[in-house]
Amino acid sequence: MPRTLTDPTADRAAAFATDAAADGLTVSLIGSCVATLTGRSQRDLAAGVRTLLWKPDDTVVVHGASGRDPDAWASGGPVTVDAADGLTVACDGGHTAGALRVRFDAVHTATAFDAAxxxxxxxxxxxxxxxxxxxxxxxxxxxxxxPLATERDTPAGPIDIYGRDADGTVTAVELKNVRAGPAAASQLQRYVAALRRTLHADATVRGILVAPAVTAKTRRLLADRGLTFSPVSPPGSRDR
Amino acid sequence: MPRTLTDPTADRAAAFATDAAADGLTVSLIGSCVATLTGRSQRDLAAGVRTLLWKPDDTVVVHGASGRDPDAWASGGPVTVDAADGLTVACDGGHTAGALRVRFDAVHTATAFDAAxxxxxxxxxxxxxxxxxxxxxxxxxxxxxxPLATERDTPAGPIDIYGRDADGTVTAVELKNVRAGPAAASQLQRYVAALRRTLHADATVRGILVAPAVTAKTRRLLADRGLTFSPVSPPGSRDR
DNA sequence: CGTGCCAGGTGCCTT
DNA sequence: AAGGCACTTGGCACG
Incomplete structure (x- = not known):
């Protein structure tokens, strides 16, 4: 059963949020706020109306006017609420992440609900x-x-598909279900090199990158290293 | 000035959301919903209480009970609202992204506000x-x-810092402000190889990865390729 | 718990 | 628009 407050005071909102979180509920706060993240990188959000979600797993996300990603977030630490000077929600995300502090001038809507x-x-x-x-x-x-094996292990990591081509040559296949970039070519190259070291010194090893497409630079990278690109679209794709 | 509805009918909620979006407001819907994403990858969210944010840039994010990332999202298409069978919010994210459909059985709270x-x-x-x-x-x-130059261009991409070491040997420096993984070593390797090709055939070129730390496997990768790791923490870091 | 790697990565910037 | 790359990448699976 969701509860809602409209234009609560900082004190009321703080008690409301604390109680709800204690009950394992998700808390949504909509209001004017500023936020700071202090840690390895410093980030400051100017005053603006945003949505803060405090989830039962103590993840705090602050969403602004645009984009899929939150403007700020924190998870890992315990979440603390303070009503000393407006409503402040804080969460310490640890060493690398940093500490998030969100201070609301005004809370327009506070909602708590069970995200069952x-x-x-x-x-x-x-x-x-x-x-x-x-x-x-x-x-x-x-x-x-x-194909002879999947996830075959090498010193450089597991090969998606290990097998032999029509000539019987050992072949490493790397799969990407998105357009492949240079990192995919490097990854395949590492696997092929590892196989060459693992097998006999004079063994021939081929590498094939299987993906719906590759970027131009990646295509050159593959060619330079004697690797092959094979275009295969994922099953559900419309461009069969 | 934010507006809020509590337990609206699907019709009321649809009109409310449509009007608010037309006014450039952000819409927050909290309620029980199912969602489906159809496209290259299929994703289905079972019935549950979630928060949907419809932002002024026509990004739709659906947040569930845990995690920083939304359970589902869409952006790019126009957002459509329909009240035929519960409240349905839909957005077609295009060819690669797919189309998102979120259907609410019940809307507990609908809020619209200017995310100025x-x-x-x-x-x-x-x-x-x-x-x-x-x-x-x-x-x-x-x-x-x-250091002699930053972002120096090579066929493999721009080198973060290009310079010479104490002996006058050409050196490529790759910067990472996080613990570096294998991809960083490969990237540096590509730059060094490109420099060797660009400069005289017999030119010696060194590569240095500068990062707060590297993983064990990456350290080996670097050593195998004659590359150097130099630990440097970012400025604001607590471990100086 | 660290390490490696996929992801509908997203976002930002340059050509 | 496409390509390249950083990101508090997040999240998962495995040793």
Whole structure:
């Protein structure tokens, strides 16, 4: 059963928020506030009307006028509420993160509610689905490609798919379900180099990057290193 | 001036949200909802009480019970509201992102407010500050290091700091203001290789990764490639 | 708990 | 618009 306060005093809002959090509820505060983050990087939010969410896991997010990401946030520390000079919500995020302090001049709306069930999500269409598709139809990678193992371990990390090409040459396949950048090429290169060291000194090892697309620079990087790009769209994609 | 509705009908809430958005206000809806994202990756949120924020830039974020990141979001498309079967907020994020549909069984609180001023932020202590510090005191990188240029362009991308070491050897410095992982080592390696190709064939080129710390595997990667790690904490850091 | 790596990454800036 | 890269990246899975 959600509770709501309109234009509460700082004292009332502080008690309201503290009680709600103690009951495991999510608290939403809408009002005019300033915020500061002190730590490795300093960040200051000028006065403005924002939404603060204090979640039951003691994550605090402060959302401003635009964008998907919060303007400021903190998690990890205990959350403290103080009504000495306006309503102040504070949370220390630890050494690397820093400490967040949000001070409200005025709280327009304070709402507390039980976010029951609000954490069950089902996801599909991720890299795992792409892997399934490739394992099901290895020819998508390259005609004659034969998968032998997934997540095969090397000193440089696990190879997404390890196998042999039509000629029997050892091949490392790296999967990306998004347009691949230089980091993907470097990653594949590390795996191939590790395989060459692991296997016999004169062993030939190929590397294939499987992704819906690559950037131009990445395509050059791959070519320079004798690596191959194979375009494969993820299962649910509209551009089959 | 914020407006608030408590337990509105779907019709009332829809009109309220549409009007508010037309006025450039931010809309906050708290209530029981399900959500689906259809596109390259499929995501389904089971029934639960969540907070939906519809921002003036037509970003829609849906926050659940935990975590910094929204459970679902959309931006890019126009946002549509429909009251046919409960309150449905929808936004098509385009080809790669997919389309978001959030359907509320019940809206507990609907609030609309002008998020004026809520986008002015000041940031300091980022990588730029680390660069300033290093340029001010090059010995932090290594005794005798001399910076010659920043953002020097190579075929592999811009080098953070380009200079010479105490012996006059050409040196590429890559800055990270966080603990560095394998990607940073690869990035530095690409820059060094590009410099070797650009300069005379027999030119010696060194690479130094400057960061507060590196992971163990990254340290090995650097050593294997003859690259150097130099620990430097960012200016505001507590561990000086 | 550290380390590595994916992510609908997002956001910012340059060409 | 596309590419490249930092980010308090967040979050997950694994040793």
């Amino acid at each position: 069930g609000a954490d069950a999500t089902t996801v599909s269409g991720t890299e795992a689905a792409l892997k399934d598709r490739v394992l099901d139809t290895p020819d998508l990678v390259e005609p004659g490609f034969q | 001023g809520a986008d002015a932020t000041t940031v300091s202590g980022t990588e730029a500050a680390l660069k300033d510090r290093v340029l001010d005191t090059p010995d932090l990188v290594e005794p005798g290091f001399q």
